[in-house]
Amino acid sequence: MVVILKDGVKESSLMEIIEYLDAYNVSVSVTKGTHTTILGLVGDTSSVDQDAIRAFSVVEDVKRIQEPYKAANKKFHPEPTVVDIGGIKIGGGNFQVIAGPCSVESEEQIIEVAQAVKASGATLMRGGAFKPRTSPYAFQGLRAGGIDLLLEAKARTGMPIVTEIMSAAHLPFFDEVDVIQVGARNMQNFELLKMLGKQDKPILLKRGLANTIEEWLMSAEYIMAGGNKNVILCERGIRTFETATRNTLDLSAVTVLKEKTHLPVIVDPSHATGIVQYVEPLSIAAVAAGADGLIIEVHNNPQKALCDGPQSLTPAQFDTTMKKILKMRKFMETEMMN
Amino acid sequence: MVVILKDGVKESSLMEIIEYLDAYNVSVSVTKGTHTTILGLVGDTSSVDQDAIRAFSVVEDVKRIQEPYKAANKKFHPEPTVVDIGGIKIGGGNFQVIAGPCSVESEEQIIEVAQAVKASGATLMRGGAFKPRTSPYAFQGLRAGGIDLLLEAKARTGMPIVTEIMSAAHLPFFDEVDVIQVGARNMQNFELLKMLGKQDKPILLKRGLANTIEEWLMSAEYIMAGGNKNVILCERGIRTFETATRNTLDLSAVTVLKEKTHLPVIVDPSHATGIVQYVEPLSIAAVAAGADGLIIEVHNNPQKALCDGPQSLTPAQFDTTMKKILKMRKFMETEMMN
Amino acid sequence: MVVILKDGVKESSLMEIIEYLDAYNVSVSVTKGTHTTILGLVGDTSSVDQDAIRAFSVVEDVKRIQEPYKAANKKFHPEPTVVDIGGIKIGGGNFQVIAGPCSVESEEQIIEVAQAVKASGATLMRGGAFKPRTSPYAFQGLRAGGIDLLLEAKARTGMPIVTEIMSAAHLPFFDEVDVIQVGARNMQNFELLKMLGKQDKPILLKRGLANTIEEWLMSAEYIMAGGNKNVILCERGIRTFETATRNTLDLSAVTVLKEKTHLPVIVDPSHATGIVQYVEPLSIAAVAAGADGLIIEVHNNPQKALCDGPQSLTPAQFDTTMKKILKMRKFMETEMMN
């Protein structure tokens, strides 16, 4: 950590702040210039509160050097995390495609879609039971009943299921769910993250609408600090000024995360773009950027979908797209590795 | 609602979509041009699902005309809502200042600050007990114990208290709290909003980091749809590319909200800027823009604050600022009304 | 400047980078920790190229401490700059309102508006002759002919004129213009800024759509480095995700600039909001935030305006708004100063 003091700081103020820092068991060195004085702090600065230092009136600025995340940090855990979902592995060279409708709507729908996406090569099934909707008047999902239908589809197809949680109070309904998804709007619902850290199902943690990669890793850290190391990160587009797409897909986040963390990273091109014709090219680009997987919305009848119809592929479209995804993945693993 | 069809739509596709729309009991009129066909939908379109229409392959775009919020909409409720907090009124010409520390840290601290801000003219006291922090390693608040200390301060000063909730599971601790705050990170925690709609304490609903004014009103709508009409909106800065301030205070939101909704609107210049010297000028500007109140962070020893020290005023600074706020408010109510 | 080296840097690499830095005549001090090594650079670091240092493979990060602007920096020029426009002063306690139409359209129009705004108390007149339009098919302004009409209006009313330049090649047309405006889209048209630095007319420099305050001051620095110290900064809203207003007015920029620079700062509520009913409350708020002036769009017939009709006040609306602006300004200068 580096502390920059204001111009013309008095010796007594300098002493006061150094004394304050000494309490943290870090070593402090002072660099004095004609105008500026810089304090360099080395040692374990993770417990030093930046804000508290910034509140000293003689402090101009405080700059952190070390990343604030530990459990998620690749520096301390260079080996990639492989999340195992009933034998389906993701991360560390293992690539998976999760597919299914935005919302579970009926037994017929979810089973039809599940069978179709499995036939095309998806290995995990998604489907929303508890649905976060901007409007209280929009369809809120089948909730617990939706999970029952997902489990029915799992029984019929053998595919593990991924579904979103909106409140820790619903955890009992998730007993037989395979992967619990935390949506973008709950990425900083810290009480929920804490509860999910205390149980052991894998968590698919979506990036918040306007959250930095560092904040996202800090949310992963909340889960991991509780003991649950099985976190999958999911880039789903960020909010920008652009309106041609629903969100702006940040594929550079995949490359940044591959450098900063050992956790697997997947991409959701459906929510990122919101428009069906952009899903295929961006799925392929995500694989090329090094993603460990994809999560794609598929609906057997997008026009009748109770949510997100415009971004849902039909099973036939998904089949075509999936062929290209798998071809690209194989190419990345073989030709591009040399 | 306006539905724009793609170039060269066939008569049969046109019929199909009109049939679909007819089911909603809205009246549809068709405007045909050489290239474009436009459908105008009038009537109660609130139940029509835009996304479902957009999923028709012949649809180019769907544009909503009516605001999606009802209970919060000034069109349907032109009279301003006045929220009454144990006799302290806010909205409809009533202006209040809420002040106190970011976190409750000790009995001594909260009582000292409460007495100071009351002496300077604040009418409600704020203090964080459950604290949303980006890092799991940062101080998480005194939690239930913090609420006890707030109640102690209330007993000693008579000031109603405002404090943040992070999970519906904590509601029992809020029994004697006067105003429940929903923080920016929980603005779209819809399950929490629903629970808060079912109880009757006033809610101070902060704007999300990167949420539009319309999304914010839809979150208010979640609370109001449950039966709780006592919602106070709080602008606290939005996330932009600018780094000179912690967030970008959007004072135009106050003027937009005054036009769109009857709910009271207050401003939090402390979180918006994150820097103590900008709090006073922006508090004054917020009053001039028509805000119904302010919420300001005050700490008796900012350098020792466990969070947000750099943006906390000392009681002495607050006293000076408060004098100017009250002077400006009086000026707005008198001279500027003519 | 602070240079943070990567974990486990070798002594030889450390020597290499220190040797490189020595060439800049700055003093370098080294702080070594178990993991991190920090170099503190003090002295005149303005010529040190951050990027070049960052390109050393052992460098983790480089953090600048001093502001990169000098001529515009309040630290080195604590006295406020007062720009004198033919006797009309702005800055250092002098407040002015600039008013007029988006575009000059006809002699009748510009003279009618000029007389009206003067009668209401505006002291400078604005009007676009060269118009930056997103579409090549939109009205591009009367160009040189528009300046002639502005000069005619100046002759009739005695008001100095402010008008926008789009290319240094047009400078000869600006001979009798009083203040040359640089629009948001040209804030980083560095060749234009350089040319404007070599002449001596005051420059009204608008903030770019998505430029930081620091970049804005660096653009002022381009002008000042050329010798022209008469720069007026104009906040006109920044681009964000919010769509309720045309841009997001950043009034906190006024308070930041008042701390960082001695240059006068004015606010353009018309372009910031794009909506006529928000112009008055935000004009008043800008005055309360400490702005040195306002620039407001007024048109004698907004429905027939060739651009920006929806954000233009009529002369009657301007008259009402102006009364409030002047009342607020007087209040700020008198009551709020005590």
Added chain:
Amino acid sequence: MVVILKDGVKESSLMEIIEYLDAYNVSVSVTKGTHTTILGLVGDTSSVDQDAIRAFSVVEDVKRIQEPYKAANKKFHPEPTVVDIGGIKIGGGNFQVIAGPCSVESEEQIIEVAQAVKASGATLMRGGAFKPRTSPYAFQGLRAGGIDLLLEAKARTGMPIVTEIMSAAHLPFFDEVDVIQVGARNMQNFELLKMLGKQDKPILLKRGLANTIEEWLMSAEYIMAGGNKNVILCERGIRTFETATRNTLDLSAVTVLKEKTHLPVIVDPSHATGIVQYVEPLSIAAVAAGADGLIIEVHNNPQKALCDGPQSLTPAQFDTTMKKILKMRKFMETEMMN
């Protein structure tokens, strides 16, 4: 175009606005509901000024349906544009890589880099002569002298050159340049765009820092409206809240542009990320997303680069990256086409 009128509009106001619209030779149809009246305009609405309509006090909103760009619109020109640069073709299935340093610094440097990138498979050379820099104190490029050195490198290697223009006044220096680049900061320098439309060299038009895809196409339209149809679009990252990368690379823009326009689209991963290790994976992802080319910064000694060292590949790194780019491109053209 669709015009939405305010609740309770009077018949006379309705007549007035219809009369106004009639003047534009478009056909207007009226849809009346209990609350809302909608006007549908069909025909050639490109000359109808949205803002003028919005300025009618009875108008609630105006929504455009047709894209405002014509020459750049794929609807009217479905065949892809192929830009021919001295026999090197880009677009319509032709893929090229442009490489070279941020700035031309010396004869030795530019020739060494040019020969190296050519040997690795680049077909066009880039190098900045006129440099847009945020600071007036930073290296501003060798300017005209830099172009001489580029021409010398062209003479030695036979590679066409791409270099940036900052002012129309510099056009005479660009006589022998092959492709003129318009940088992000000049994307809406409309006077420059107009001048470039009147000459016939191909233009590489970078996306502005915070410009929408539609605004970007409108800037291409400025050039094309003047007669120059040879425009290459270049995505180079947009400004967002994220700080882990210099900008946020928007690869979805490539897929949107492929749908909306016939112009070739290339990607600049160097400026988008600003960090050397992200250039390779994002180059590969851009090819997979369907880009028609790449522009990559390469420097023979990044630590001594006068600008952008941290994002420049060495010739050896470029050689490795280029092999992967070409392998991916071949794969996209062959395997992924089936």
